[in-house]
Amino acid sequence: MKTYLTLRPVVAAAMAAVALSGCNLAPKFVQPALSVPDAVSAQAGxxxxxxxxxxxxxxxxxxxxxxxxxxxxxxxxxxxxxxxxxxxxxxxxxxxxxxxxxxxLPSITAQGQGTRSRTSADLNSNGQSSISEQFTAQLGFTSYEIDFWxxxxxxxxxxxxxxxxxxxxxxxxxxxxxxxxxxxxxxxxxxxxxxxxxxxxxxxxxxxxxxxxxxxxxxxxxxxxxxxxxxxxxxxxxxxxxxxxxxxxxxxxxxxxxxxxxxxxxxxxxxxxxxxxxxxxxxxxxxxxxxxxxxxxxxxxxxxxxxxxxxxxxxxxxxxxxxxTISLTGSVGSGSRELDTLFGSGNGTWSFMPQIRLPIFDGGxxxxxxxxxxxxxxxxxxxxxxxxxxxxxxxxxxxxxxxxxxxxxxxxxxxxxxxxxxxxxxxxxxxxxxxxxxxxxxxxxxxxxxxxxxxxxxxxxxxxxxxxxxxxxxxxxxxx
CATH class of the missing domain: 1.20.1600.10 (Outer membrane efflux proteins (OEP))
Incomplete structure (x- = not known):
């Protein structure tokens, strides 16, 4: 019974992924109406x-x-x-x-992620299997170029x-x-x-x-x-x-x-x-x-x-x-092993990564x-x-x-x-x-x-x- 409860979220996620894979956002093709008369005649229509x-x-x-x-x-x-x-x-x-x-302008994106994994008993030092969870929520921007030139x-x-x-x-x-x-x-x-x-x-x-x-x-x-x-x-x-x-x-x-x-x-x-x-x-x-x-x-x-x-x-x-070229990547967010404490005190995270790209040799x-x-x-x-x-x-x-x-x-x-x-x-x-x-x-x-x-x-x-x-x-x- 415990194994069934453990697999239930995984099965639900898989079923949701399969359902979403059937979505198609392309508009339905409709053949344009003919803009000519039914009969080939200069007076028709x-x-x-x-x-x-x-x-x-x-x-x-x-x-x-x-x-x-x-x-x-x-x-x-x-x-x-x-x-x-x-x-x-x-x-x-x-x-x-x-x-x-x-x-x-920088492109700001939000990201949420949750992972749930089981480690077998043979891989744990205590000889017992374990289940670990991790949840993160981030808000940040990626590769924003500072337009110096x-x-x-x-x-x-x-x-x-x-x-x-x-x-x-x-x-x-x-x-x-x-x-x-x-x-x-x-x-x-x-x-x-x-x-x-x-x-x-x-x-x-x-x-x-x-x-x-x-x-x-x-x-x-x-x-x-x-x-x-x-x-x-x-x-x-x-x-x-x-x-x-x-x-x-x-x-x-x-x-x-x-x-x-x-x-x-x-x-x-x-x-x-x-x-x-x-x-x-x-x-x-x-x-x-x-x-x-x-x-x-x-x-x-x-x-x-x-x-x-x-x-x-x-x-x-x-x-x-x-x-x-100088570009910046940064994010702020929160992370926790428990979903209900994701936004709790002390769980804040951040990252900041400036990058400089200097062309040296490109063959002209x-x-x-x-x-x-x-x-x-x-x-x-x-x-x-x-x-x-x-x-x-x-x-x-x-x-x-x-x-x-x-x-x-x-x-x-x-x-x-x-x-x-x-x-x-x-x-x-x-x-x-x-x-x-x-x-x-x-x-x-x-x-x-x-x-x-x-x-x-x-x-x-x-x-x-x-x-x-x-x-x-x-x-x-x-x-x-």
Whole structure:
């Protein structure tokens, strides 16, 4: 009976260990819900809904005059997966900075321990078996480094700069997303305008072909003219099919950026770019002499600066590693042979163990580490300078295009008007029997090409406004 009582705590401890070994703290795997419609169709699925912060940000973009586009931007800020990845990377960088910052303080741990052992009779001098017990409780810290040379502080600073860099990267991705969504929405509008032009052209050519066919049947025109007329109809029909497909592809591209289905009432119409409306995507006029300091506020430039600061801090950490390291380990607690007297008077324990580590010979490893840190810093300087130069080039290019858009659009509008007049005159001359139908065909093709080019230029002009906002770092520069 005595042996059973002695083994009972051991058996209970073993059973508890077995029970705990079955625990698993990993979260239960749940397969993400598919973020695509059940059917493969551009029109299928439930339209996405934007959250309040995204709507607030989108509504604050005064340079976007279209209310539908602002809502689409809000949807993208809510559901876009690339942006979601960047946001999670910020949380990861925040946690990593928390780890490095925690190294500045000692890690305090509590420990309790109890042992119970039986010594056989053959091992005891008195020839009798014995059972011994020992209980301890301690509070202490282990290997806390006294940061004389700033190694830990510099590593913490590098972690902070990496975190700040990730925030700027998130802002850069967000600005790029707004620009990409705007351009995709405008591209859809441009192709819808081209599709509508192709449909209108097809309708007019079918009407002209029907008239020519009746003239041919009564002998007023030749079979050659009829065949030429039919070729224009088939060409227009092919364009309608091509632009119909392209519109569907544009809608798919927009919904990929948004991360969900876009409601039909938020999509552009064929008239968005077909009319000469300068307020579709208005951007405040930019001063001719734009200060270069504006470029320093771009998120990519800010991110490059934070990376440079992190590399500087890493140099300090690498240099500090070449100096002696002093670490402390200590604990206070209590110990007793009986559990009920563990915290009794006179049972206190303590230990204190300072340690100094002095690098003597490492084959040049630490010196090479400093050289690597210096090289990384020089690389960061070059990357920072290249980022600033790239920003200057992008803004200068956008401004150079901006200065000529008024003249280009005016010239193309005049071209459309001139070709329209030429087409009207050539058609009238053909009906009067003065000219052949080839002249009408040439004028018709020229008019159609000029109208398509005008839509392309209007789309490019609107895209330039978006690009200018993007390369300015998402800033609306006020007038001087």
């Amino acid at each position: 439930t339209p996405a809904v934007a959250n309040a912060p995204a709507l607030s940000y989108a509504q604050a973009q005064a340079w976007i005059q279209s209310s539908q586009l602002r809502e689409v931007v809000a949807l993208a800020l809510t559901h876009n997966r690339d942006l979601r990845i960047v946001v999670e990377n910020i949380e990861k960088a925040r946690a990593q900075y928390g780890i490095t910052r925690a190294d500045l 700033g190694r830990v502080r510099n590593l913490s600073e590098a972690g902070l700069q990496a975190f700040l860099q990730s925030e700027e990267n998130q802002r850069n991705v967000q600005i790029g997303l707004v620009a990409d969504v705007s351009n995709a929405w405008l591209s859809l509008a441009g192709d819808m305008a081209r599709l509508q032009l192709a449909k209108d052209t097809l309708a007019s050519r079918e009407k002209a072909y029907a008239l020519t066919k009746r003239m041919f049947e009564i002998g007023s025109t030749s079979g050659l003219v009829l065949a030429q007329n039919l070729s224009t109809v088939e060409t227009a029909r092919a364009d309608v099919a091509a632009f119909t497909s392209q519109v569907a592809r544009d809608r798919n591209a927009l919904q990929l950026l948004v991360g969900g289905v876009v409601a039909a009432d938020l999509l552009p119409t064929a008239q968005t770019l077909a009319v000469s409306d300068d307020n579709n995507l208005a951007l405040l006029p930019v001063p001719e002499q734009l200060p270069s300091s504006v470029l320093l506020k771009r998120p990519d430039v800010q991110a490059a600066e934070h990376n440079l600061r992190a590399m500087n801090a890493n140099i300090g950490a690498a240099r500090a590693a070449m100096f002696p 490893r630490l010196r090479a580490g400093v050289d690597v840190a210096n090289a990384n810093q020089r690389i960061a300087v070059a990357q920072y300078e290249k980022t600033v130069q790239t920003a200057f080039k992008e803004v200068a290019d956008a401004l150079a295009d901006r200065a000529q858009w008024g003249e280009r659009l005016g010239a193309q509008t005049g071209m459309v008007q001139a070709t329209q007049k030429a087409f009207d005159l050539s058609e009238a001359r053909f009906q009067a029997g003065v000219d052949n139908y080839l002249t009408v065909l040439d004028a018709q093709r020229s008019l159609y090409a000029a109208q398509q080019t005008l839509i392309t230029l209007r789309l490019a002009e609107q895209t330039n406004r978006t690009t200018l906002w993007k390369v300015l770092g998402g800033q609306e520069v006020p007038l001087q």
